[in-house]
Amino acid sequence: MSSVATDVMSAPAPPPPRGSAYERFRTRAWLIVFGAIVVVAAVRVITDADDITSANTIRAAILSACPILLAGLGGLWSERAGVVNIGLEGQMLMGTWGAAYFTYWYGPWVGLLGAAAFGAIGGLLHGLATITFGVDHIVSGVAINIIGLGATQFLAEAYFSDLQNGGPRQLTGLDPLPYLTFPHVSDWLVNLNGKHWFVISDIAGFLGALTARVSVMTVIIAGIVVLTSWLLWHTSFGLRLRSCGESPVAAESLGVNVYRYKYIAVTVSGALAGLGGAFLALVASSGFVTNQSGGRGYIGLAAMIFGNWMPMGTVGASLIFGYTDALRLRTPSAVHALLLLVALFLFAYAAWRFYKKMRTSAIVMGLLGLGFLLWFLLTDTVPREFTGMTPYVVTLLVLSLASQRLRMPAADGQIYRKGSAG
């Protein structure tokens, strides 16, 4: 078991667990990514909205996606062990305060640790209620969100009011985390991006955003994604943790300490949400304000569901949600181009469904696509607010239209008591 694990760690691409099926899946994934780039590039050329793949937009998208992704990964850890954590929002808020306090006194690196620790406290509290005391997961999550909001407001007023740059509801001017830039490469890429060549400039824009002014935190988050998928899917620790989410009874009968694994999962979950809060306070803006998460914990949860309880799926969903957010804030005109993009994707999806002989869903998708196309052709702008709805509407649509393709852990959200294996 351990030799497999070390192999996986040393090799950049994990060896396929099931031979050709996995190969095929990987090829198809790359084809989809490439196809998506071509479609986006085409939309850019057709609509003249160069901003939709500019390096600046992509950078803003990554900035918006990071806290969502951290919350999503937090949800992933917890739900993979069978604990639904809607307290992510409250844990994230605890993280914003922890980040601000510890950064002010000890610098940003300790600030990150403080944020993780405060989030982890929230996670532990959730664990205590749901695992030890068998409280309903949703109930406990709601309570933690109330406590998180109240605690950060109270603590901010108690500790930040008298500080320089501080106030009862905020603390600004915190030391930032360092940025990484590859000067020549990024200049060259941004230059290439400015040429507006079909496909090439679009890829350059994406890479350009990844090579200039990248926060260290973003790199850390990428590391967390890799670490998460390695730990949960390629180690025996991960297998045991996930078995607690699939069938705790079976896990216990095989000698797994279910409570311990659930506690670990929920604590990590809270810590990740706390780091998400740190990202908001230290990277996305230069300070703390109360209620800074603004529902991102919930969007993270949505991203995790949209991503089918898988790390890379969560990354993809977070990027999509972050992208719409970035576009909304930057250039409302570009949002209009997005309509055409959505229409084309729906048509592609409809065609694929038709190919798979799923007539009804193909027709529904086709009609939806037609609707978006008409919307694109008949209007000139999209109200800013509608873009803000995107993550929520997309999640509802995905849940209601593709719920057969989603698979959550079998024992997710169920209360488990030690010894109930009978």
Place this chain on the structure above:
Amino acid sequence: MNTLRRIGFAVLAPVIAVLIAMAATSLVIVATGSESGVGDFWNIILSKPSDRIMVDIVNQTGMIYLSAVAAAVGFRMGLFNIGVEGQYAMGSFAAASFAGGAFLPGFLNVFVSLVIAVVVGALWAGIAGILRTTRGVSEVISTIMLNAIAGILIGYLIDQYGIHGGNSVRTKVIPEGSQVPGWAPFDVASGEIWTLGLIAVFVGIGFWVLLNRTRFGFDLRATGASQTAAVASGIKVNRMVFISMLISGGVAGLIWMPAFFGDAYSYGTTFQAGLGFTGIAVALLGRNQPVGMVFGALLFAFLTAQSNSLTLLTDISASVVQITQGVAVLAVVVAYELVRRARVRIEQRAVAQAPHVQTEEVTA
């Protein structure tokens, strides 16, 4: 003896929870090293409220209670309507828009607006209900999403069609004939108790009757107690889910109406957000019982109203009572679970000690 013990068990958990919440709050205040100290804090919170605060407590209790009932309708059958917040925002906005338009005279306007609030709240909850019954989408996730969508949608609509003044925006003020006067128990300066707060009383009685005196209420409780048993006895669970979602949303639509017709007269900055989540907390605290939730609502309204004095008299932030409230909710559900386990143990022991019980047949 038996009923006495049952009442004891029922009261035990909330009392423990409130004590734990008080201890946790005191601990937080001590830990942050406030100059005023714990003694001052409890002195202020537990002092006799002024006339003005008394009126405020009554008004808030009504609204919080409505919100709690809205949540409890779902909770009683194991349905987690987290979306009370979005439903009452949508209901309030729709009713305010209609009432502000003054299409109808006087109290007819009020009545129709109330109906609109109920219908819109129910429809918004119905989306989650339909998604749950036809597509199997968890109502927890869908109502969270609908909360966010409601906020954005209202923001857009009010920005498009509302009245802009200064840097705020609101719906049209309702005509004087449609404003519902309240009753001032003290002098006029201390404020009025809103007449429409009576809705809370009626809804509370209605909820009790529904639960205990109707077939639907029985089915509701049966489904909540055991879904498999409910299905086996012929209850159409999907239909129950959808209807209770509609009722829940309908009641949610009414939450802000007392304040709207009694004091605010327009939807804008005056809208009191957050009552939906408070209601969920109170429903949990009151164990989804019509009477229990009255005490819960009263406690929450009392804490919030009294905390306003903190900012004036001490250096303790008023948000500390949010910690009290959150801890109380968490503690109460934990306490209920512990009390339940204890009761099961006691009952099991009683059964084990009872003479000549054919245990074999029971376990088979």
